[in-house]
Amino acid sequence: MNSELTQEQVIRGTIRRVTFHNPSNGYSVLQVSVSGKGDPLTVVGYSTRASIGTQVIVRGVYKEHPKYGKQMAANSITETQPSSPDGIEKYLASGMIKGIGQRTAERIVEAFGEETIEIICKEPGRVAKLPGVGRHKAALLKEALSQQADMQAIMRFLLEHNVTQGLATRIHEKYGNRAVEVLSKDPYLLAREMRGVGFQTADTIAMNLGLAPDAPQRLRAGLYYALERAGDDGHCFLPLAQLLQRAIVLLGIGDDAGVDLSHPLEALIEEGYILKNEENIYLRHLFKAEEFVTEFIFKRVSEPNTDPLDPSLVEESISQSEKILNLALSAEQQVAVHEAAKQRLLIITGGPGCGKTTLIRALTLLFKKAKKRLFLAAPTGRAAQRMSQVCDHGASTIHRLLRFDPVRRTFLHGINDPLPADALIVDEASMIDISLAKDLFSAVPREAALILVGDKDQLPSVGPGRVFGDLVANSGIKTISLSRLFRRKEESTITSVAHMINAGIVPQIPEPDGVTKSDAYFIFKKDPEEAARLIEKLVADQVPKKFGFDRHDICVLTPSNRGELGAEKLNARLQEALNPRSNSGSEQELLVGSNWLRLGDRVCQRVNNYQIDDFGVFNGDMGQIYSVDRRNQTLVVELWDGRLIKYTSSDLYQLSLAYAVTVHRSQGSEIPCVVLALHDSHYTLLERQLIYTAITRAKKLLIIVGSKRALAIASKRASASKRYTNLQSRLERLIAGR
Structure with missing residues (x-):
């Protein structure tokens, strides 16, 4: 294979045409003329400001596009200010400054030649005296060139420290002229404040900036990220010893390096990012979520339902359901319907073919017959759509039900504005993690019936916790287990x-x-x-x-x-x-x-x-x-x-x-x-x-x-993966002591 097509090449040239430029992320398709190369070369990559006449240094790899032929896929596009009168003229006339067109650019360059850029920056008064320029345009020129110089300096700094061009553009867009200061002080801010940037990327930048492996901000970031990764693995917390071990491995500092993580850990606790509960370390929001869900469930099972449905209405509803569904409800399903009529919290679990969907349909008919305000919900759009079709009653995702407010970055429905519901049935409840459980439960009115339906034997939620499994395992919470396997006409x-x-x-x-x-x-x-x-x-x-x-x-x-x-x-x-x-x-x-x-x-x-x-x-x-x-x-x-x-x-x-x-x-x-x-x-x-x-x-x-x-x-092989969550043990202590 031709080495030119595999090895990084460096070219210097001038932008002759901007085929495409996306100002939001810098993605550009440029035509760059290179001295002695004939036709302009197509360069595809990221550029902070793509303007005709700009001189650039491009580092990249040549590739053969199936339709457009030879192109350069740029790893970096670095702008340099032009030095020749012709280049300066094209640079000023490129449209970077409103009101400076070709005629004005020609007049300025004709007056000052190769010294044009220096004079604009240092002696704008001389430029202002030229016909058709004036003080306002001269000031705009000086400001634009100063900004370009600052931006180029920042981009050079980032690229020199192995930040990719695309990320460098995003960093400059977010922090502007503060980018170097921000990154030099705490590169890990990127992981906390920029979407799509994780600890590993921030850590690579930090190492390239010369940050010491045992720098306090690196140790704090490593501890925090170790907890975040534990959340990705489904844990609500980590025991202190395990957190420290994970952080040591993540930071690559080794047990024998003599690095003390106790001080950065205490700093994170004092700053409120994490919480310590006995010897367990939580991310703050996960501790608060687990605490809220525990209290919510305890109140549900300890306070009686003051408005249960009439038993005779329940029997009528069961008979009506059997007629509409053209089948007889099993004994388990009938018990579940009766319990739903009097419980403030009911858990229903069962495997495939055990009648969960039929039971949800019967419960829907029950609450509609009782003229109750009923809401149906599920964690995913597909599950909600299926629920709606089967029950002939509107269903939505939990997120849509709670209505997210993008301005406040929180759900509209919550403790201060609960759902206008008398009953809420949630399907596929095994998918609900501790954070979503907190958001959902906070929106359930005190007197409303909450019914969670799922399969305890399925995988737990992708997010932290094992909410449904913990509730099923608690003997103090009313749970109906559907075990009868309904036979189909054709054996499945x-x-x-x-x-x-x-x-x-x-x-x-x-x-x-x-x-x-x-x-x-x-x-x-x-x-x-x-x-x-x-x-x-x-x-x-x-x-x-x-x-x-x-x-x-x-x-x-x-x-x-x-x-x-x-x-x-x-x-x-x-x-x-x-x-x-x-x-x-x-x-x-x-x-x-x-x-x-x-x-x-x-x-x-x-x-x-x-x-x-x-x-x-x-x-x-x-x-x-x-x-x-x-x-x-x-x-x-x-x-x-x-x-x-x-x-x-x-x-x-x-x-x-x-x-x-x-x-x-x-x-x-x-x-x-x-x-x-x-x-x-x-x-x-x-x-x-x-x-x-x-x-x-x-x-x-x-x-x-x-x-x-x-x-x-x-x-x-039974599941060997233990999830660190205290929901079940917290509930058991509260319920046992009531």
Whole structure:
């Protein structure tokens, strides 16, 4: 391969044309003339100010674009002030200063030649005397050149310390002329104040700035980040000893380095960022959330319901439900209906096929018959949509129900403005983490009935805590466990497999032989590469042809993001098979990080964004790219609830391809066809809760591709991951002492 196409090159030239420039993030497509090189070269990268006539130093790699030919992908574009009269003239006339056009620029350069820039900055009075300039324009020129000089100095400082051009542009945009001062004082401020910048990025900058490995601000940032990462792993807190050990590993300081973390820890406590409860260390907001949820639940179970529904009305409602639903409610379901009529808090748990959905329909009919103000909600849009369709009653996501206020950056409904509800039923409650539980519970009126429905055997919430599991495990909270498995006209292998795995039994799943009819199949593939190729073929060709599924109704699930059978590589493979570049053309795609997002791609939201539209978009929401505007670096996604959401360049990092997703990210979804990658290479992640959650996502068809050994390990291995949360122990102490 030509080394010119692989090694970083440095060119010096002048911007002759600005094909595209996005001022919000600096992304630019420039035509740069290089002395002795003939036609201008296309340069693609990030530039703080792209103006015709600006002289630049570009560092980058040559690439061959399929449509536009040879280009330079710039790692950095550094502006330099021009020195020749011709260059200075083009620079001043580039439009950077309103009112300074070609004629005025010519007049100034004609008067001062190569000394023009120095005279503008040091003797603006001489410039003001020129015809057509005056004091106002001269002052504007001096200010603009001073700002450009300051900005170039800041950019040089950032680039010299290995800050990428794109991030350097964002840093300058946020902090302006204070950027050097801010970063020199505390580079870790970036991780706290800038979206998409984490500890590792801030730490790299800090090290490049020469910050000592044991600097106080680095130790504080490391401790705080270790707690944040623990939250990402589902913990509400860490024991002190474990926090210190995690921070030591994260900071790379070693046990024998003699670094004392007690002082930075105390500083974080004094500053209010973290709290110490006995020997447990919490992020402040997680401690407050756990404390609030504990008190809320205790009040719910200790204070009697002063307005229970009439038992005769409940019996009438059960009879009516059985007629409308054309089935008989089980004894468990009938008990649940009676309890819902008199409890202020009721927990309902059950596996697939045990009648949770039927029970929610019966409860909906009960509260409507009693003329109560009823709200239905679920953590995800898909679950809420399903709930609404099944119950013939409006349902919404929890976030939409609580209504986020982007100005105050909090929910409108809360303790001071509770929901106008007499009853609230929440489905898929196992997905609710401690922070969302606090927000939701604070909006429930004191006298309203709260009913949480879920499956205690599924994976806990992605976020911190194990709220639903802790509530089910508490004997002082009224809980109904649905255990009767309702038989369908056609026996469901998916349901049988799920219940066998939940019991720790390795299921026998048929292999596709062209004869056996089933809604679940297992295909053995020992080699990960072969398994990945088969998954691609199944999704792109075999499943649509043999089973009649639309490609949009097929989703690949995997335990991991990494590896040959992880979500990242599977997405790249499936995108190329289902939506190759030739389908959309190069004008209908955007480079986001290291991945291309194309028109028609299935994508997933990775973080909560309350401000992107009136209702917000939340972690796990999926959709399809509806339109792409490459010029403005924006795209529009049509979510599965029908909304069209516009993503600007600063929001794009929130999206990822979603032809394949991790099992955790699939929680709350009901997918017509699931293709599950399950292989020995996933060994450390294989456990019963994970595979049970994956299998119960499949509504009509399940195909597992991988090894039988992996299936056996996952079926037999109970969850070994302990979550640090004190909700259950706090509740037990309070309830036992009442």
